[in-house]
Amino acid sequence: xxxxxxxxxxxxxxxxxxxxxxxxxxxxxxxxxxxxxxxxxxxxxxxxxxxxxxxxxxxxxxxxxxxxxxxxxxxxxxxxxxxxxxxxxxxxxxxxxxxxxxxxxxxxxxxxxxxxxxxxxxxxxxxxxxxxxxxxxxxxxxxxxxxxxxxxxxxxxxxxxxxxxxxxxxxxxxxxxxxxxxxxxxxxxxxxxxxxxxxxxxxxxxxxxxxxxxxxxxxxxxxxxxxxxxxxxxxxxxxxxxxxxxxxxxxx
Numbered sequence: 001x002x003x004x005x006x007x008x009x010x011x012x013x014x015x016x017x018x019x020x021x022x023x024x025x026x027x028x029x030x031x032x033x034x035x036x037x038x039x040x041x042x043x044x045x046x047x048x049x050x051x052x053x054x055x056x057x058x059x060x061x062x063x064x065x066x067x068x069x070x071x072x073x074x075x076x077x078x079x080x081x082x083x084x085x086x087x088x089x090x091x092x093x094x095x096x097x098x099x100x101x102x103x104x105x106x107x108x109x110x111x112x113x114x115x116x117x118x119x120x121x122x123x124x125x126x127x128x129x130x131x132x133x134x135x136x137x138x139x140x141x142x143x144x145x146x147x148x149x150x151x152x153x154x155x156x157x158x159x160x161x162x163x164x165x166x167x168x169x170x171x172x173x174x175x176x177x178x179x180x181x182x183x184x185x186x187x188x189x190x191x192x193x194x195x196x197x198x199x200x201x202x203x204x205x206x207x208x209x210x211x212x213x214x215x216x217x218x219x220x221x222x223x224x225x226x227x228x229x230x231x232x233x234x235x236x237x238x239x240x241x242x243x244x245x246x247x248x249x250x251x252x
Contacts, residue, residue, distance in 0.1 A: 069119045072126040072212045075147045076114045081140035083110035090137055098133040112141070123208070123215035143223055146216040148209075150180070151190045159190075160197065175200055191217045 080087060087106035094104060105113035114134065120126035127146065134141060151159070157167045170176060177192035191214040197203040198210070225233075 068121055070121070070208050071117060071119050072123050072208050073115075073117050074123075074127060074130075074212050074216060075116065076127070076130060076134065077144040077147075078112050078114075078134065078138070078141040079144050080110050080112060080138065081142070085110070087112040093137045094134065097137050099130070102130070111144070112138070123211040126212070127215055127219060143219075146219045148190050148213055149216040149220050150187050151193065152185055152187055155190075156188070156193055160203070189213075189217045 090112070091104055091106070099114060099116075101116055101118050103115040105111075105115070114130065116126070116130055118126045118130060120129065131143070148159075153164060153167050153171065156162070157164045160167075162170075171186075175196070177188055177196050179186040179188045181187040191210070194205045194210050194213055198205045
């Protein structure tokens with residue numbers, strides 16, 4: 001299981017239609033406002049996390065373990081099988097199962113969200129260990145989305161410290177990644193955008209952010225891919241030459 005460590009008490013405000021304040025023991029949380037959504041925060045979580053961190057603090061990790069562990073910030077959103085299920089009933093068990101490094105949101109009926117700040121060897125280990133812990137308590141919960149992944153112009157500007165005007169100029173570059181949705185508000189995979197800025201613009205991107213964005217993209221695509229009819233996929237893959245494209249454009 002990945003190591004987890006307590007950070008300083010901190011307030012986090014995320015907005016998507018309405019505001020809320022969440023207090024947690026996590027730190028360095030990356031929030032993409034118009035994409036990041038939490039469903040409300042259980043008031044007992046700080047105490048549960050303090051109890052759990054108190055237990056964990058008695059074990060001192062080796063220098064080798066410390067040197068290879070990195071911190072990853074990400075959010076997992078789940079839908080409950082029964083919309084009338086009280087998500088609050090799971091909170092204490094989730095803390096004991098290992099989700100003591102997350103803010104747990106329960107404010108939206110039939111949904112539960114986890115804002116993690118987790119230490120692990122890599123992003124995939126962080127995400128999959130978190131999902132395993134959640135599913136051990138709520139086995140029929142369905143993953144809705146992993147973030148950060150899908151981002152708008154505003155999200156990109158805020159995350160990378162550019163003005164909206166500068167980002168709008170950059171997206172008209174012929175080499176800028178194609179959005180996955182074009183409309184009044186275009187949307188991109190964050191991993192593709194970060195890769196472009198790092199390789200094409202020489203901008204230094206934090207490795208943990210790059211890694212978690214790519215892992216979330218892979219997870220979200222795989223989740224949607226699972227719903228495809230195999231025969232339809234085979235036909236559309238041949239027609240649009242997806243296999244050839246994927247071969248020539250491997251994900252890095």
